[in-house]
Amino acid sequence: MDLEKKTIELIKSFNIDFALTLPCAKIKRLIYLAAESFTHIPLSREEEGIGIATGIHLAGKRSILMIQSGGIGNSLNALLSLAMVYHIPIPIIISWRGIYKEGIEAQIPMGKYLPAILKAAKIPFVEIHKATDVMQIEQALKTCYEKSLPTAILISPEFWEKSKFKEEEPIIKSPFPERSIYFNIGLTEAILSKPTLTRYQAIEILSGEIQDKIVISNIGIPSKELFDILDQPSNFYMLGSFGMASAIGLGVALCTEKDVFVIDGDASLLTNPNILGTISQVGDRCQNLTILLMDNGTCGSTGNQLTIAYKQVDLEFLARVYGIKNTLKADLPEEILRGLRTLPKGPRLLQIIVKPENANVKNIPYTARQIKERFQNALLFSANN
Ligand SMILES: Cc1ncc(C[n+]2csc(CCOP(=O)(O)OP(=O)(O)O)c2C)c(N)n1
Known part of the structure; x- marks a missing residue:
């Protein structure tokens, strides 16, 4: 089965409008397909994704996050003091590193302790290892919206390893877009006087x-x-x-x-x-x-x-x-x-x-x-x- 396509289809069936992503090599194809299927907002830090997803929910739409396990570490405060406290349903697909054929030592602590961290924080989560677990993704999305809580979907690289697809889509559309960096130094003059207002x-x-x-x-x-x-x-x-x-x-x-x-x-x-x-x-x-x-x-x-x-x-x-x-x-x-x-x-x-x-x-x-x-x-x- 093409597990990336299947996952995207499952997500689509929940009327999700936005994909907020920060890459991990293990989910590069998933993110590529997500960018084609949803309004794509690339993130610079996972935590901002929790804030943006909250705003999207407040305004009546739906988003999904796709991040690496370490990104939960970067987002924990926003997850707890915003998404959990205000009851914001945010499905979070997590590329769960450090637990399966991991080549990078630094991935191990966060990956290893992640379930315990989520459990202690009472953030709902599921673990996906085998291709046969795919329908658990659907179940997790369902409970995310039923409970109106952020929900972590931890997906092991073992799961993606079993994915079978015919052609590898390009990960980045080629050719690269033209590069331009905006420089503008025409700022308001610095204010030197002492501020007067509170x-x-x-x-x-x-x-x-x-x-x-x-x-x-x-x-x-x-x-x-x-x-x-x-x-x-x-x-x-x-x-x-x-x-x-x-x-x-x-x-x-x-x-x-x-x-x-x-x-x-x-x-x-x-x-x-x-x-x-x-x-x-x-x-x-x-x-x-x-x-x-x-x-x-x-x-x-x-x-x-x-x-x-x-x-x-x-x-x-x-x-x-x-x-x-x-x-x-x-x-x-x-x-x-x-x-x-x-x-x-x-x-x-x-x-x-x-x-x-x-x-x-x-x-x-x-x-x-x-x-x-x-x-x-x-x-x-x-x-x-
Ligand atoms: C993660 C975290 N660190 C620190 C705090 C404590 N804290 C609450 S408000 C605040 C500073 C707010 O300053 P600013 O955004 O400039 O707004 P101001 O109150 O000055 O208008 C801090 C450090 C916190 N609530 N959470």
Whole structure:
């Protein structure tokens, strides 16, 4: 049996729209076929895949991840504090290395301990070894959607070894596309003056622009401040998953025509900067995405510890380097509003320089599931452009 084709057919029967992939040599053909069969989003880090898949689910569509076993190690926090807590069904096909005829010593620890890690984390999983196990993939997809939880499908190289297919498809379409790298140093002039606004004040200034809009809001105090200023069902408050705000925003933006705003933070973006490249890679599909980067140069929510953005790293430049062409810096009320109104449709990033100061605001009273369900309903029925 052609097990790769069979697997793709099984996945297709679950009406999956997107394949989010990060390669492993053992599943190169599977990924090639997935790219032909679904909207393909290549990832730079597996963890961002959990964020993007969450956004896709929130916006009513389905995605599947295809990654290597080590990628679970890279994604564990997002898996637990986002996908498990908010009950997000994400099937994850895992090329399970380190357990069968493994030639790379470094693959062994993660592969060996993976079932125990998943078990301890209560993440549902199945193990697939033999060609005869193929229907277990279907069962795993079924329970993934029934339980509404991420579900790991661990597939041993032994399984793929048994695959029989006539011709080897090219793994990369030949010839390679023309290579071009976008360089742009035409940045907004560096702001040398001291920022005058707090994050709270900046959100207040933006509140008229984001009212009735889809807003994904960063972990910690930014979400609490947004709740205090403008609570609305179309706000998705992150309770965990540090670094996933823009990834969730991208997932939602890929599935709706409506404007999607992300309130991100400098520390959060710096922990997962690769998302900027993933956004620019699919830029023509997420023109509706705006990142409002609240740059206070600190981990505001954990006590204002300085980040590398405080003095060394220009995050607008970073976004440009990653290929986001529409960017701007702003630190004054009128500049923020003008910036938002004049910055061409994106994906775009408005770097808002604010003071490292937190407002004294309450906790968000909703559970993760309440946040999710309110948001999903708002997306279906009310949030408009
Ligand atoms: C994996 C992980 N590491 C660290 C934390 C603690 N933490 C919560 S918010 C945060 C910093 C957020 O800073 P930033 O994104 O710049 O937003 P700000 O609060 O400054 O607006 C950190 C380090 C966490 N929740 N998860």
